[in-house]
Structure formats: C-alpha cells, structure tokens
Amino acid sequence: MADESYSFVVVSNRLPVDRVVDEAGNASWKQSPGGLVTALEPVMRAADGAWVGWAGQADLDLEPFDNAGIRIVPVPLSESDLELYYEGFSNDTLWPLYHDVIAQPSYHREWWERYVQVNRRFAEAVAGVSAPGATVWVQDYQLQLVPAMLREARPDLLIGFFNHIPFPAYGLYSQLPWRLQIIDGLLGADVVGFQRVADAGNFSRAVRRLRGYTTKSPVIEVPGVDDAPARRVIAKPFPISIDVAGFQELASRPEVQERARQIREDLGNPKTIMLGVDRLDYTKGITHRLKAFGELLADGSLSVEDVTLVQVATPSRERVESYRQLRDEIELAVGRINGDYGTISHQAISYLHHGFPREEMAALYLAADVMLVTALRDGMNLVAKEYVAARSDEDGVLILSEFAGASDELRAALLVNPHDIDGLKDTILRAIDMPRHERRKRMHSLRKKVAENDVSHWSDSFLATLRRARRTRAAWGGS
Numbered sequence: 001m002a003d004e005s006y007s008f009v010v011v012s013n014r015l016p017v018d019r020v021v022d023e024a025g026n027a028s029w030k031q032s033p034g035g036l037v038t039a040l041e042p043v044m045r046a047a048d049g050a051w052v053g054w055a056g057q058a059d060l061d062l063e064p065f066d067n068a069g070i071r072i073v074p075v076p077l078s079e080s081d082l083e084l085y086y087e088g089f090s091n092d093t094l095w096p097l098y099h100d101v102i103a104q105p106s107y108h109r110e111w112w113e114r115y116v117q118v119n120r121r122f123a124e125a126v127a128g129v130s131a132p133g134a135t136v137w138v139q140d141y142q143l144q145l146v147p148a149m150l151r152e153a154r155p156d157l158l159i160g161f162f163n164h165i166p167f168p169a170y171g172l173y174s175q176l177p178w179r180l181q182i183i184d185g186l187l188g189a190d191v192v193g194f195q196r197v198a199d200a201g202n203f204s205r206a207v208r209r210l211r212g213y214t215t216k217s218p219v220i221e222v223p224g225v226d227d228a229p230a231r232r233v234i235a236k237p238f239p240i241s242i243d244v245a246g247f248q249e250l251a252s253r254p255e256v257q258e259r260a261r262q263i264r265e266d267l268g269n270p271k272t273i274m275l276g277v278d279r280l281d282y283t284k285g286i287t288h289r290l291k292a293f294g295e296l297l298a299d300g301s302l303s304v305e306d307v308t309l310v311q312v313a314t315p316s317r318e319r320v321e322s323y324r325q326l327r328d329e330i331e332l333a334v335g336r337i338n339g340d341y342g343t344i345s346h347q348a349i350s351y352l353h354h355g356f357p358r359e360e361m362a363a364l365y366l367a368a369d370v371m372l373v374t375a376l377r378d379g380m381n382l383v384a385k386e387y388v389a390a391r392s393d394e395d396g397v398l399i400l401s402e403f404a405g406a407s408d409e410l411r412a413a414l415l416v417n418p419h420d421i422d423g424l425k426d427t428i429l430r431a432i433d434m435p436r437h438e439r440r441k442r443m444h445s446l447r448k449k450v451a452e453n454d455v456s457h458w459s460d461s462f463l464a465t466l467r468r469a470r471r472t473r474a475a476w477g478g479s
C-alpha cells in the first residue's frame with residue numbers, strides 16, 4: 001500500500017478538475033462544474049476522501065495533489081488508450097449498446113483488451129490509495145470491471161458502483177461478446193446502483209440468465225468459489241439529481257434574470273421561445289425534434305414570427321465517426337429549415353454548437369417558454385431537472401421523452417414518444433397553447449418532485465445502502 005491512504009475513494013473515468021494553462025504556460029486546476037462533485041464534496045471532506053481518475057489530457061503523468069480539500073489521484077491514459085478504451089470500447093461499443101442500439105455498436109477484440117487493461121490500471125490506483133476497510137465508489141460504464149478487480153486485490157474494501165446510463169434489456173445485452181465478464185465485473189461490488197427500476201431489473205435478469213444466480217429484488221446471491229465466500233449484492237435504482245438549491249440561487253440572480261430578458265429581445269421578442277440543450281449525441285433525439293418543428297413550420301401551424309427554437313448542441317466525442325456524421329445531419333437539417341422558413345428579421349432556429357457558462361444556461365432556461373427533452377434513450381437527463389429548478393416563477397412547459405429516466409419522477413411534464421413525430425408535433429402545439437393555470441399547476445408539481453430528491457439525497461441514500469451492506473456482510477461473518 002502507498003504511504004497515503006484514504007477511507008473514502010471515488011473513481012471515475014474523468015477527474016472532477018480541469019487543467020487550465022494560462023498564456024505564460026502556467027498550469028493550474030479548476031473544479032469542473034457538475035452535480036457529482038457538488039454532491040460528493042461534503043462527504044469527501046468529512047471522510048478524508050480521494051478522487052481517482054483521468055486528468056483529461058493524453059500522456060500526462062502527474063503526481064497526486066490536493067484541490068479544494070480533495071486528494072486528486074490522476075491515472076494516466078495514452079493516446080492509444082483513448083482511442084481503444086475510451087473512444088472505442090466505451091463510446092462506440094458500450095454507449096450505443098446500452099442505449100438500445102440507436103446506433104450500431106462496434107465489437108472489436110483489441111478495444112476490449114484495452115478496456116480490461118485500463119480498468120486494471122484504475123483498480124490498481126484505487127487499491128493503492130484505499131485505507132483498510134475503506135469505502136470505494138466506482139462511477140459509470142467505462143469502469144465496469146473495476147469492482148471485481150478491486151475485490152480480488154482488496155477483499156477488505158466496501159465497494160459501490162453507479163451506472164449513469166441505462167442498462168439494456170437482455171435481448172440486446174446478450175449481443176455483447178464479453179457479456180459474462182462485464183456481469184462478473186459489476187458483481188464485484190456490494191451495491192450496484194442504476195437510474196431506473198427497469199435498469200436494475202434488466203441487470204438482475206442478465207445475471208439470472210447468464211450465471212443462474214438466485215435474485216430476489218434487490219438482492220442477488222453470489223455463490224462462493226474457491227477462497228471467495230458467498231456474498232449478497234444489492235442491485236437497485238437510485239435516480240440521480242442536481243444541486244437544486246445551487247441552481248435556484250443561480251437562476252434567482254438579478255443579472256441572470258436580466259440576461260433572460262435580453263435573450264428574448266435579441267431573438268426579436270417572439271411569443272414563444274422553445275429550447276433544447278443537449279450534448280451533440282444521437283441518444284438525445286435532436287433530429288426528431290428538428291423534424292417535428294420543421295413540419296409545423298411547413299404546414300403553417302407555426303410561424304417564425306411567433307416561435308423560435310434555440311438549440312444548444314454542446315460539442316461531444318468529436319473524434320468518433322458516428323458523432324461526426326450526426327453533426328453533419330443536424331447542421332444540414334438546421335440549415336434547410338432556416339433557409340426555407342427564416343426571414344431577414346426572424347430565424348427559425350438559433351443553433352449554437354458550443355458550450356456556455358452555467359449562468360448563461362440558467363438564463364436560457366428562464367427565457368424558454370417550452371423546454372424540449374426528446375431523448376430516444378437517456379439514463380436520467382439532468383437538463384429536465386435543471387429547467388424545473390430554475391423556474392421559481394412556476395411558469396414554462398417541459399416536454400419530456402418517456403425514454404429519459406427523468407420521466408419516472410417528472411410525471412407532470414408533457415410526456416412524449418419522440419419516435420412518433422405526429423404525437424410530438426401535437427404536444428408542441430399543446431405546450432405553446434397551454435393556459436397559464438395549467439402551466440402553473442404542472443410546474444408546481446414538477447418543482448415539488450425535484451426538490452424532494454436533490455443530488456445530496458441521491459448520494460446519501462446510495463452511501464447509506466452501502467453501509468447497510470457492510471453490516472450485513474459482518475453479520476454473515478465476512479470482514
């Protein structure tokens with residue numbers, strides 16, 4: 001074990017800090033904005049925590065360091081690791097497979113081999129900094145083998161895993177040539193968390209089908225082999241959320257509210273502003289949304305004088321071919337719609353292919369009369385929750401795909417099947433025409449839901465389940 005050791009360790013592909021280099025070439029670290037860091041920061045500080053992950057730049061070998069009270073432990077990745085483990089197996093095999101094969105997953109043995117190697121590197125880094133009996137929380141689909149690798153090296157650890165993306169139905173999951181290894185990797189954890197009830201169910205079913213283990217929700221009985229004792233693994237949903245109070249505070253700032261007014265004016269004061277905010281990803285249903293909006297303009301149900309669609313498409317995974325193709329497809333559609341229906345004074349779509357500061361995102365949410373979340377498949381979708389948190393005026397209409405995890409909680413949204421273009425068009429018109437009292441009623445109920453489950457509730461309930469798993473293990477005579 002290394003000289004330093006920590007009793008609470010989080011491991012994710014990407015560290016929660018970004019390296020910024022100034023004009024003079026001096027490097028420093030900036031905490032990346034995000035719910036996960038906000039949720040875990042207090043736990044990290046209270047429990048002497050370390051965060052293990054990649055620093056975001058290839059071939060950078062860095063020593064561990066402290067940032068804002070958290071020990072940061074970088075794991076190096078080479079250019080070729082990025083190509084095979086990250087862009088390859090994580091983003092071009094697992095991502096499309098776990099999102100119901102919206103895009104065709106590629107299965108390459110050399111990608112898989114590198115995924116195993118890199119997972120081992122992460123597991124070794126964690127084992128090296130974890131104190132005896134420490135709690136380790138592994139995040140997401142890039143690191144599914146880490147739980148079992150860690151358990152083998154360090155049976156004393158209490159291990160949690162959370163999957164941020166969906167877990168597919170067995171009929172799709174069973175395509176994966178390495179389906180057994182991934183299941184075994186995850187079963188190394190004491191608690192495996194998912195976004196939705198359906199994801200946890202899909203995982204348990206895959207375990208039954210592939211391994212024949214007994215499952216009685218939420219418990220999976222893993223029999224003992226050789227030296228390893230029989231164990232109980234808990235697999236259940238923990239729907240993730242956002243830092244609700246932080247987001248509300250941001251949206252209540254006078255300068256953010258003023259910016260929202262400015263945005264409306266800059267768009268030519270349309271009656272209705274519709275908004276989409278997504279990473280540019282084929283799971284988000286951006287093309288379906290554009291098709292519905294284009295048809296509404298074509299058939300005269302909407303006019304560009306009255307309605308503007310603002311689409312923020314944050315650049316993402318630009319070196320993966322399917323993402324490059326999607327960008328072309330979206331920009332062709334936006335160009336066509338703007339060309340066909342735009343006027344000198346009114347554009348149909350204000351399309352923004354870049355990232356924005358959080359303040360600008362909050363101002364956009366405040367300016368938007370209708371928020372469009374039309375994902376074809378999405379683990380949760382935090383944008384939907386952020387929109388709701390921002391709207392303390394209890395106004396605005398959320399259109400939400402039933403294929404986003406958020407739809408399990410946000411029942412008061414206008415729920416849609418984004419594949420049904422006519423249904424989507426009708427829902428857009430309904431949202432635009434919705435009377436104020438109905439908007440208020442729905443938003444009130446949505447806000448209540450979001451307030452009940454913020455991100456610290458999410459991390460607290462996950463960690464409480466892990467602690468209970470430790471007590472059960474002790475009662476069984478384990479460590």
Ligand code: GDG
Nearest residue numbers: 164240279314354355356357358361378379380381382383
């Ligand atoms: C994965 C799962 C699950 C986006 N553009 C900008 C920006 N964002 C922020 C949003 C939001 C976050 O990024 C995106 O979160 P989502 O949940 O919508 O989607 P994924 O990135 O796909 O996240 C998803 C999530 O993990 C958590 O478990 O919900 O299902 O796919 O917070 O606001 N933020 C800023 N500028 C941008 O331009 N500042």
